Each structure stands twice: as C-alpha cells, then as structure tokens.
Amino acid sequence: MTTVVVGGGILGTTLAARLSAGGRRVVLIEAHRFGSGTSAASFAWINAGNKHPESYYRLNLAGVREYLAERPPGYRNSGRLEWATAPAHAADLERRMATLTARGYRAEWVDPRRIAPELPTAPDRAAFFPDEGVLHPAETVAYRCAEARRYGARLVEGRAVTSLRSDEAGAVVTLDDGETLAADQVVVAAGTVTPRLLGAATPLCDHESVGAPGVGLLLRATVPGLRLRQVVFTSSVHVRPDGPDGLIAQALDLDAQVDPQKEYHPGHPTAEEIIARVRALLGTDAVTARSLVVGHRPLPADGLPIAGWTDPHRRIYAFVTHSGVTLAPVLARMVAAELAGEPQEPLAAYRPQRFATSTAPPVAAPRRPGEQ
Numbered sequence: 001m002t003t004v005v006v007g008g009g010i011l012g013t014t015l016a017a018r019l020s021a022g023g024r025r026v027v028l029i030e031a032h033r034f035g036s037g038t039s040a041a042s043f044a045w046i047n048a049g050n051k052h053p054e055s056y057y058r059l060n061l062a063g064v065r066e067y068l069a070e071r072p073p074g075y076r077n078s079g080r081l082e083w084a085t086a087p088a089h090a091a092d093l094e095r096r097m098a099t100l101t102a103r104g105y106r107a108e109w110v111d112p113r114r115i116a117p118e119l120p121t122a123p124d125r126a127a128f129f130p131d132e133g134v135l136h137p138a139e140t141v142a143y144r145c146a147e148a149r150r151y152g153a154r155l156v157e158g159r160a161v162t163s164l165r166s167d168e169a170g171a172v173v174t175l176d177d178g179e180t181l182a183a184d185q186v187v188v189a190a191g192t193v194t195p196r197l198l199g200a201a202t203p204l205c206d207h208e209s210v211g212a213p214g215v216g217l218l219l220r221a222t223v224p225g226l227r228l229r230q231v232v233f234t235s236s237v238h239v240r241p242d243g244p245d246g247l248i249a250q251a252l253d254l255d256a257q258v259d260p261q262k263e264y265h266p267g268h269p270t271a272e273e274i275i276a277r278v279r280a281l282l283g284t285d286a287v288t289a290r291s292l293v294v295g296h297r298p299l300p301a302d303g304l305p306i307a308g309w310t311d312p313h314r315r316i317y318a319f320v321t322h323s324g325v326t327l328a329p330v331l332a333r334m335v336a337a338e339l340a341g342e343p344q345e346p347l348a349a350y351r352p353q354r355f356a357t358s359t360a361p362p363v364a365a366p367r368r369p370g371e372q
C-alpha cells in the first residue's frame, strides 16, 4: 500500500511520519523546502482558547493534550497570560474565561508578576492558561521528516505535484518534471495551494488581497537578555518567546492594512508600530526588529478543517486546516486511521462535500485580542 503525501508543512510531515511508523510505504513530496510554507510564518501557539463551535473546541483541546503527552522536539508547554486594557477586550476576556472554566479548560486568574516577573507593566490580575504552548515549527518539521525517513519513507524536495487523477485501480500523481507516480492513496496537504490541485472541494478564504482574513503579519524581534517564557496577550499586542533573546509579535488590528503582494522589511512603519507596543509591554527600549513577514492562512471558507475523500474512488484525500500547528498531531492520527479504513466520528463534520450545500457565512478575519 503506497500513500503519496503532497506538501511538507506541519500537516504533511506529521502525517507522513505517522503513516511510515505504522508500516505504510510513503512518498512525501514538497515543492520547495520542508516547512517553508505557512508553517514557517505562523505564530505557532498551541491552544483551544477561543474555538467555536464546541466540537471544534474539543478537537483543538485534543490537539493541546496530544502535545502535552508527546512533547516532540520544537514544542514547549509555555502557558499563556492575557490581560486587557481596553473595555471591549476586558468584557470579551471575562466571557471567554467563564465559558472555558465551565468547559473544564484549565484557566485561572493570577497575579501575572508572580508567573512572569520580567513583565514590569503587567497589572495585578491576568488570565493564565497553563496547558497552552508554542512550537518552533522548523524544529518539529525536521523531526517529523527524520522520523518518516527512519521508517523508510521517500522524501522528495523541490518538486511540485502538478496534477492528480484516480480510478478504481488507484491514483496517479504527476510531478512538474513529468515523472508520474502510482499510488493507492494520495493525501493533499498543500496548505493555501491545495485548491489548485483539488478545486471546489477545498474552498479557502482570500489570502491574497489587502486585509483579507487569510493574511497575517508577524514580526520577529531581538531583545537581549529576554527571559520571557510565556505567551502573552494584551489589548494591543500578542507576543511569544522565539529562541534565545528572540520573540515573535503580532498586532491583529494592523493586519487589516497588510498588502500580501508587497515585501515587508523590518524598517516598515508597521514594524515600528509593533515594536513600540512590544517596548511598552516589556518596559524596555532594547527591542529591535529582525524580520517582518506576511503569513498566508490556509483558512477554509467556513473556518473549519477539511478532511476527507474528494473523489468517488476514495483515492484522493484533502487535508487542510487553519490552526494547523495545534491540530497537526491529533488530525494526523485521525487521518491515518481513515486511510486505514476506520472512519473517525470527530471528522464527520469536516468533509469536503459540505461545501456543495453550505450556507455558512464566510469566516470573519481574526482582528481582536485572543483570536488567531
């Protein structure tokens, strides 16, 4: 049984590692470099803190728990602090805390200076989410690739899949150099590029226009001696640690102006604005921008994952989602089971076929603190 996985981001590599560890013959094909797509431009916060509806919350919670149990290279159980300085955010945070504690999510009000003494501007009360974490996607993707190789997978980098076809006997995958591969099953985990291969089965939100829901700006900065270990959300900025002396920051309200067709550089006025907010949070001027990148969210039209067969012969499977960092391990486990012929009830709501009849309104852009 040969499975071709198209796309070497966090979803494709996690699935390829799991399938090969389970004894499958796997070919993983990546058009550029492994982990170089959206997974390289992600805030990569692992959470279930603001997910709707409840079934999607439960899926993300399973993702959080899967990381806590496995702790793969690149993962850290950082916890997250959040406090509000704007009234609308304060009301929203109170509401989220009430919902989350009622659901049994680990969330408590704390004195943030006790948990993160290096935050001099913190108030005396903040929400704390101890089970949340962060990923360093490049490290985790490299680990998943190494695992897949160790179990015998063939990994192909720098070659794109240009077309797919299937019939009762199997599937055929064509690469950009004309080579064709025969497969029993093909999983397309090509992120924002998935619709080019699967068309209307995988409709995604716009990620190519100014301020589109799929567009998000991330700033990487250096702060010498930074000791911050937690993810921190305030009303004006989200930050997370990123290696020694490093952090990643985002200001969701500024995403509305971002033009994904432009190159952004650390001297851009938007970078200056985010830096000013980070300096105010950390109470230091020693924050310098390293890079400013535009991320493209593979955000399905209704905001929920897409996981399921796209063809009548059940040979070509779509695997695309936002929150893919949080969801990669739990979804990879379920998708692997479905490929082995064991339908997974939690995935029933996420079939591509729902878009043929869907009346769901288009998903709103994440612009408010606490969203992603």
Ligand SMILES: Cc1cc2nc3c(=O)[nH]c(=O)nc-3n(C[C@H](O)[C@H](O)[C@H](O)COP(=O)(O)OP(=O)(O)OC[C@H]3O[C@@H](n4cnc5c(N)ncnc54)[C@H](O)[C@@H]3O)c2cc1C
Pocket (backbone or CB within 6 Å): 006, 007, 008, 009, 010, 011, 012, 029, 030, 031, 032, 033, 034, 035, 036, 037, 038, 039, 040, 041, 042, 043, 044, 045, 046, 047, 159, 160, 161, 162, 189, 190, 191, 192, 193, 194, 197, 214, 215, 216, 217, 218, 295, 296, 297, 298, 319, 320, 321, 322, 323, 324, 325, 326, 327, 372
């Ligand atoms: C600004 C921003 C912040 C985010 N923050 C979070 C967060 O905090 N928490 C969270 O859980 N998620 C977050 N996400 C979402 C998360 O990053 C994505 O859901 C996840 O990275 C998607 O992974 P992927 O493997 O599906 O896609 P990708 O990482 O894009 O991988 C797909 C790969 O497929 C390859 N490919 C494309 N076409 C072909 C082809 N024809 N042939 C071969 N290969 C092909 C690409 O080169 C690419 O490497 C964020 C996203 C953005 C943009």
